[in-house]
Amino acid sequence: MKQSDLRGQFRPTRRDIIKGGLGLAAGALALPVLSMPALAQSKPERLFVADGGSILRDAYTKAYYEPFEKETGIKIVPQAYMGAAEVKAIVDNKAWGQADVVLTATADASVIEHQNLAEKLDYGMIDRADFFDSMATDAWFMTLVAGSCLAWNTEVYPGEKAPKSWADFFKKASSIKGRRTLQKAATLTMDIAALGDGVPKDKLYPLDLDRAIASLDRIRDDLVWWTSGSQSQQNMVSGEADMGFLWNGRAQQLKDQGKPIDFTFQDAVLDGDAFIIPKGHPNKKWAQKLADIVAQGKNQAKLTESLPYGPANKSGVALVAPERLAKTPTGPENRKITVLQDFNWWAQNGEKAMKRFTEWTNG
CATH class of the missing domain: 3.40.190.10 (Periplasmic binding protein-like II)
Known part of the structure; x- marks a missing residue:
């Protein structure tokens, strides 16, 4: 769940040493x-x-x-x-x-x-x-x-103001304050972006790359990228970003340390x-x-x-x-609200998805 953790282009890693696959x-x-x-x-x-x-x-x-x-x-x-x-x-x-x-x-x-x-x-x-x-x-x-979860700063988004879904995360800056952090890698980030455009969990695959890119377009100017699990945590703790995609282990670690961070398994990609x-x-x-x-x-x-x-x-x-x-x-209640990544789809279509993602990030 690179990091020297807790995961590159192909696989966002929980490990700091992970390479692209x-x-x-x-x-x-x-x-x-x-x-x-x-x-x-x-x-x-x-x-x-x-x-x-x-x-x-x-x-x-x-x-x-x-x-x-x-x-x-x-x-x-x-x-x-x-x-x-x-x-x-x-x-x-x-x-x-x-x-x-x-x-x-x-x-x-x-x-x-x-x-x-x-x-x-x-x-x-x-x-x-x-x-x-x-x-x-x-x-x-x-x-x-591992779960790729939506996390947020509880001081910026306290109580009922907390984001509830990836749709909240991908709202335009005029609709929600704060910068957002995502892993700079196609897999998982593209899955999450499609969910943020309103694709239902049970219709996520085959992945709609156009809708994923549309989501990313909406928040391009508010994005802070990370390339390792530790950097995802640092972006949140430092205030560089107020919402982000964190692996559940990374988010839980910050929460256990008493940092003002919470997260949800809702629509997390496993x-x-x-x-x-x-x-x-x-x-x-x-x-x-x-x-x-x-x-x-x-x-x-x-x-x-x-x-x-x-x-x-x-x-x-x-x-x-x-x-x-x-x-x-894989707790029973969490499995009900998450979606397992379609590994076979990524094996067959990953190069195409990565090309779209790289073109967009370099554009």
Whole structure:
């Protein structure tokens, strides 16, 4: 949920280190092929896992890596975040020393599957039916669910003056005071902008790019961009912006710190991270074992103890304390008022959407 968090062009990241995914996927960066004889052994000493780093890595370590290490004796060695481009380079070059497993943006995971760059997962080991709709496919499943939420400064918009929806956020400056902050990336921002133009949640896809651009046009002069989760928080805390798109974990963190920030899950667009094994990887047997650990509801619930991102499966949700679950995107009441990003649509249409967004931002 880049940041060194809590997410570039393709995927707005909760992590400060995240790179763009879709735009690079077609022309992947060349990665060196590392000589790793140990990778061919039946049981390696370690698995290399790419993740988002920082406090997200800390949460992954407690929830997923430590149980795997305890059960198998194999050490997890975290690597820097990788998107679709990096996975393509790994597979094309058989650069297996780069990563055995990639925990990447779900939109990137969909690109990776669409390009046939991922191993099929062994659902004999994993209960696929336990996952919520569209949160697991043949090649990936979600490791957490994050919400792209509308947040505001409670001193500027107290009580009933608070914005209620993205339609409020995208009103002309003459209708609402204050500057607004959005992530400077097509995915999620374009989805949110379409909602702000009045597109109903259940009609959001296929995404109407014209309506998304129309929304952005209305507030062009009042926009402050961010490119990392930490910058989104800074824009709000400093007063640079009075309303903004923040990931729910970032907004909740500010609220918990006593900052004058509140947020709503109303019409939040949900995305998150997903588990991918690069296609053809010689360590796929042990990567599949890690997949089994990560897919277990008890471990997905444990991650929620560290960060207010939701489990992607029913058994995980059932194990989270109700008061904590209410702060996550997959809490029952929050799921009713949010919309899951259509990852397959972005895999197939993302380049076109990104081109429109880049042309608009440069115009």
